[in-house]
Amino acid sequence: MPVMSDAGSTVTDGRFISFGSKVHNESELRVCGDLRGKRVLELGLFGTVPNCVAMATQGARSIAIDPSREAITRARVAGSNADVVVEFHEGDLADLGFLMNAVIDLAVCVHQINFDTDIARLFRQVHRVLRPEAGLVFAVTHPMSAVFDNNDPTARRQYGSTTPTIGELTMALQRANFSIDVMHELTPLHQPRAVAPSTLVVRARKLGS
Numbered sequence: 001m002p003v004m005s006d007a008g009s010t011v012t013d014g015r016f017i018s019f020g021s022k023v024h025n026e027s028e029l030r031v032c033g034d035l036r037g038k039r040v041l042e043l044g045l046f047g048t049v050p051n052c053v054a055m056a057t058q059g060a061r062s063i064a065i066d067p068s069r070e071a072i073t074r075a076r077v078a079g080s081n082a083d084v085v086v087e088f089h090e091g092d093l094a095d096l097g098f099l100m101n102a103v104i105d106l107a108v109c110v111h112q113i114n115f116d117t118d119i120a121r122l123f124r125q126v127h128r129v130l131r132p133e134a135g136l137v138f139a140v141t142h143p144m145s146a147v148f149d150n151n152d153p154t155a156r157r158q159y160g161s162t163t164p165t166i167g168e169l170t171m172a173l174q175r176a177n178f179s180i181d182v183m184h185e186l187t188p189l190h191q192p193r194a195v196a197p198s199t200l201v202v203r204a205r206k207l208g209s
Helices: 051-057 069-081 119-129 166-175
Strands: 003-006 039-043 061-066 086-090 104-110 130-141 178-186 199-206
Touching: 039 051, 039 119, 051 061, 051 069, 051 086, 051 104, 061 069, 069 086, 104 119, 119 130, 119 166, 166 178, 166 199
Parallel strands: 003 178, 039 061, 039 104, 061 086, 104 130
Antiparallel strands: 130 199, 178 199
């Protein structure tokens, strides 16, 4: 399970999957692979040009679910501006009853998982709709960065008191029958010497059928 810390510069322009406004995107990390002809799912809309639109511009058959009707309306405009088609659904991220078993080639969830998320239910439902060996890629606020305020080296909060810990995320994935094969701990591009990484990016593969 490779673990990497990244610093540098990159451009976020809506053509690539974004993992946050101040960290490397998919053009650098390459965790999602070639999306041409793949059926992909974005769990929660992220970005001015949402990741579901970026994936569609790369030739994917793109689906997205989000609880906000307003966010979906904005995403429809972004899709129209990019001249791509995305299938949108309004609902909780784990409400994936509109999908049959094992029909998704990649699921992406960027900055939607938080302290209140039922990650066990979410991961079980994503596992159900993914094809065997398909990946779930998600990005969250790095649990260590939540301990500090900006770049202040003094800890202000207890680890895991405001975000799921790496251990909790790992155990939830294992219990849902996923295997982690990539983990990136991303440092903000403008703060390469930050006291803690700002973003955790994980790719987990579905085990079983």
